[in-house]
Amino acid sequence: xxxxxxxxxxxxxxxxxxxxxxxxxxxxxxxxxxxxxxxxxxxxxxxxxxxxxxxxxxxxxxxxxxxxxxxxxxxxxxxxxxxxxxxxxxxxxxxxxxxxxxxxxxxxxxxxxxxxxxxxxxxxxxxxxxxxxxxxxxxxxxxxxxxxxxxxxxxxxxxxxxxxxxxxxxxx
Amino acid sequence: xxxxxxxxxxxxxxxxxxxxxxxxxxxxxxxxxxxxxxxxxxxxxxxxxxxxxxxxxxxxxxxxxxxxxxxxxxxxxxxxxxxxxxxxxxxxxxxxxxxxxxxxxxxxxxxxxxxxxxxxxxxxxxxxxxxxxxxxxxxxxxxxxxxxxxxxxxxxxxxxxxxxxxxxxxxxxxxxxxxxxxxxxxxxxxxxxxxxxxxxxxxxxxxxxxxxxxxxxxxxxxxxxxxxxxxxxxxxxxxxxxxxxxxxxxxxxxxxxxxxxxxxxxxxxxxxxxxxxxxxxxxxxxxxxxxxxxxxxxxxxxxxxxxxxxxxxxxxxxxxxxxxxxxxxxxxxxxxxxxxxxxxxxxxxxxxxxxxxxxxxxxxxxxxxxxxxxxxxxxxxxxxxxxxxxxxxxxxxxxxxxxxxxxxxxxxxxxxxxxxxxxxxxxxxxxxxxxxxxxxxxxxxxxxxxxxxxxxxxxxxxxxxxxxxxxxxxxxxxxxxxxxxxxxxxxxxxxxxxxxxxxxxxxxxxxxxxxxxxxxxxxxxxxxxxxxxxxxxxxxxxxxxxxxxxxxxxxxxxxxxxxxxxxxxxxxxxxxxxxxxxxx
Numbered sequence: 001x002x003x004x005x006x007x008x009x010x011x012x013x014x015x016x017x018x019x020x021x022x023x024x025x026x027x028x029x030x031x032x033x034x035x036x037x038x039x040x041x042x043x044x045x046x047x048x049x050x051x052x053x054x055x056x057x058x059x060x061x062x063x064x065x066x067x068x069x070x071x072x073x074x075x076x077x078x079x080x081x082x083x084x085x086x087x088x089x090x091x092x093x094x095x096x097x098x099x100x101x102x103x104x105x106x107x108x109x110x111x112x113x114x115x116x117x118x119x120x121x122x123x124x125x126x127x128x129x130x131x132x133x134x135x136x137x138x139x140x141x142x143x144x145x146x147x148x149x150x151x152x153x154x155x156x157x158x159x160x161x162x163x164x165x166x167x168x169x170x171x172x
Numbered sequence: 173x174x175x176x177x178x179x180x181x182x183x184x185x186x187x188x189x190x191x192x193x194x195x196x197x198x199x200x201x202x203x204x205x206x207x208x209x210x211x212x213x214x215x216x217x218x219x220x221x222x223x224x225x226x227x228x229x230x231x232x233x234x235x236x237x238x239x240x241x242x243x244x245x246x247x248x249x250x251x252x253x254x255x256x257x258x259x260x261x262x263x264x265x266x267x268x269x270x271x272x273x274x275x276x277x278x279x280x281x282x283x284x285x286x287x288x289x290x291x292x293x294x295x296x297x298x299x300x301x302x303x304x305x306x307x308x309x310x311x312x313x314x315x316x317x318x319x320x321x322x323x324x325x326x327x328x329x330x331x332x333x334x335x336x337x338x339x340x341x342x343x344x345x346x347x348x349x350x351x352x353x354x355x356x357x358x359x360x361x362x363x364x365x366x367x368x369x370x371x372x373x374x375x376x377x378x379x380x381x382x383x384x385x386x387x388x389x390x391x392x393x394x395x396x397x398x399x400x401x402x403x404x405x406x407x408x409x410x411x412x413x414x415x416x417x418x419x420x421x422x423x424x425x426x427x428x429x430x431x432x433x434x435x436x437x438x439x440x441x442x443x444x445x446x447x448x449x450x451x452x453x454x455x456x457x458x459x460x461x462x463x464x465x466x467x468x469x470x471x472x473x474x475x476x477x478x479x480x481x482x483x484x485x486x487x488x489x490x491x492x493x494x495x496x497x498x499x500x501x502x503x504x505x506x507x508x509x510x511x512x513x514x515x516x517x518x519x520x521x522x523x524x525x526x527x528x529x530x531x532x533x534x535x536x537x538x539x540x541x542x543x544x545x546x547x548x549x550x551x552x553x554x555x556x557x558x559x560x561x562x563x564x565x566x567x568x569x570x571x572x573x574x575x576x577x578x579x580x581x582x583x584x585x586x587x588x589x590x591x592x593x594x595x596x597x598x599x600x601x602x603x604x605x606x607x608x609x610x611x612x613x614x615x616x617x618x619x620x621x622x623x624x625x626x627x628x629x630x631x632x633x634x635x636x637x638x639x640x641x642x643x644x645x646x647x648x649x650x651x652x653x654x655x656x657x658x659x660x661x662x663x664x665x666x667x668x669x670x671x672x673x674x675x676x677x678x679x680x681x682x683x684x685x686x687x688x689x690x691x692x693x694x695x696x697x698x699x700x701x702x703x704x705x706x707x708x709x710x711x712x713x714x715x716x717x718x719x720x721x722x723x724x725x726x727x728x729x730x731x732x733x734x735x736x737x738x739x740x741x742x743x744x745x746x747x748x749x750x751x752x753x754x755x756x
Binding site for chain 1: 288289292296300317349351352476477479480481484
């Protein structure tokens with residue numbers, strides 16, 4: 001029975017509360033690289049200056065056994081306060097922000113603006129031959145928008161990676 | 173107080189008595205403070221790697237953390253192998269490294285290295301102290317992290333200006349960490365489920381590791397009680413030897429690649445496995461998909477990341493071995509005994525048939541000393557004493573030592589398991605002898621390994637440490653040669669040790685006694701002479717260069733596919749799969 005474990009690859013969004021101190025991000029990234037775990041995206045920012053805490057959101061993938069390992073290994077790091085697997089702990093919201101620069105003229109430029117409107121992207125900067133759009137939403141939505149912009153003269157792209165939070169009244 | 177004085181005060185308050193170290197520019201203020209006091213003893217090693225291994229030997233033989241003090245740059249990088257060794261084998265070590273002054277960090281200053289960057293993956297945790305106000309807290313935290321949960325090495329990087337600056341001292345009690353809370357109590361429901369499984373077991377086996385020893389003498393005592401209460405057989409890992417008495421009738425000896433036939437067969441055929449403080453290392457499991465295929469597995473470990481890492485288990489219990497064993501024993505004793513005594517009797521009968529294969533047998537003639545024979549004689553000559561501490565280097569001699577020495581108590585066996593560090597044994601023996609000045613400390617060595625940290629003979633003679641070095645000299649890197657014979661068509665690429673030193677003269681050059689035995693008839697007298705000499709001795713024992721270490725589970729094979737030693741007859745070479753060839 002032991003070998004009959006599910007070998008399917010799952011994607012998980014994991015939130016990690018850490019001390020905001022030098023080297024903590026290097027510890028987390030070093031853990032993923034040295035043990036060969038995947039990082040699909042990783043974001044980090046201070047969330048509680050009073051208690052000196054930062055929150056890392058990491059989207060990773062692996063078999064259920066590997067995901068369990070990742071969580072256990074993260075929790076083993078000394079500056080880690082809490083590890084929360086949002087994917088397994090009930091419904092959660094995940095959002096990402098992207099800045100998309102499109103260069104073009106004529107029909108392509110009009111088309112870019114039209115699609116931006118459909119996706120509720122905002123134009124943050126505009127010149128006669130360029131736009132910078134801001135778009136936020138799920139990773140899938142951003143992928144779809146970026147895919148369309150690629151054909152319409154996208155020259156530069158900056159994405160934040162996912163940030164995520166549990167739905168409802170619960171907190172980390 | 174200056175930073176240097178804060179550091180020493182913290183060491184004293186943490187109960188430290190000995191530091192293993194080597195001075196240099198960046199740690200001069202700390203050494204100056206050491207000079208001015210007499211509460212801490214400093215042992216001057218000859219290489220920083222030796223300092224860490226000595227601290228490991230000290231830690232393993234006392235249960236207390238070992239302390240290392242080295243300088244910046246090369247001092248720190250030389251310590252890396254020792255730190256990695258301590259991490260792999262869960263040994264509590266606190267390593268203090270000097271660093272260039274804070275304003276020079278990042279400028280490629282003289283003897284600067286990114287020590288926290290380099291040692292991040294090879295320590296349990298590390299610190300760079302950039303503010304003298306943090307110094308006392310960090311020192312105490314380092315000891316707390318090193319010694320609690322799954323123990324390991326912790327490094328504190330100390331810029332020179334911080335050690336010269338005045339700053340505040342706080343005692344250990346004033347320090348509390350907000351994160352890092354190791355779980356020591358096991359889940360009672362899970363323990364109940366485990367005991368239920370054990371009660372119904374027909375073919376059970378305990379499989380225990382270094383966690384029993386790290387948990388402290390109480391864990392070994394409780395394990396002994398539980399094994400006797402259940403009447404289950406028990407096998408121990410390389411690092412777990414001594415966690416359960418090796419001479420007890422329940423002990424099957426070591427398991428794994430060079431483990432005993434009975435231990436590996438019992439692991440393969442068991443129906444309930446109780447793993448405690450062991451981590452299903454690849455040297456233990458052999459081919460994973462054939463590892464103990466029919467068993468329900470209970471795994472007790474203080475490190476949640478050790479559980480379900482390579483082998484999925486049925487009842488995972490996170491907790492300290494002695495706390496969980498205590499609860500397990502209490503629950504076991506609530507009812508009378510195992511539910512199936514008949515099945516257990518059959519299981520023991522089966523085990524006795526496996527034992528009857530006598531898997532460690534070898535053939536000794538009167539011409540050349542077999543390494544196994546040398547170790548059997550050494551064991552026979554020392555077993556009456558209860559203050560014998562054995563360290564080893566890494567290779568064939570290490571496996572033979574694990575097979576032929578029986579350890580009845582924890583903390584008396586020091587070997588590099590996870591990392592397999594050649595050069596571990598001599599400095600480790602030095603550290604053990606510092607902790608136990610009157611004990612018999614023997615480094616069982618090979619002629620290749622011993623040369624990796626031979627400079628520590630100088631430390632040994634400086635402090636008049638009566639360490640005995642017992643070299644099984646087969647003039648080969650024996651384990652490399654064995655694998656080349658079995659896997660690479662007997663092409664012995666670079667495994668022959670040409671131009672070896674005369675170990676007797678070498679010992680004398682360092683101020684130790686040198687002895688040599690080349691014939692079986694000389695062996696006992698040489699051992700006796702070594703044991704009777706009050707000072708350090710190096711014994712060069714010329715052993716059969718062609719001897720291989722058996723039994724063996726070849727790479728990529730399962731426990732029940734092991735090769736037995738064929739007492740002197742020609743062994744058929746095992747078939748090793750392509751997959752097995754890639755394994756180390």
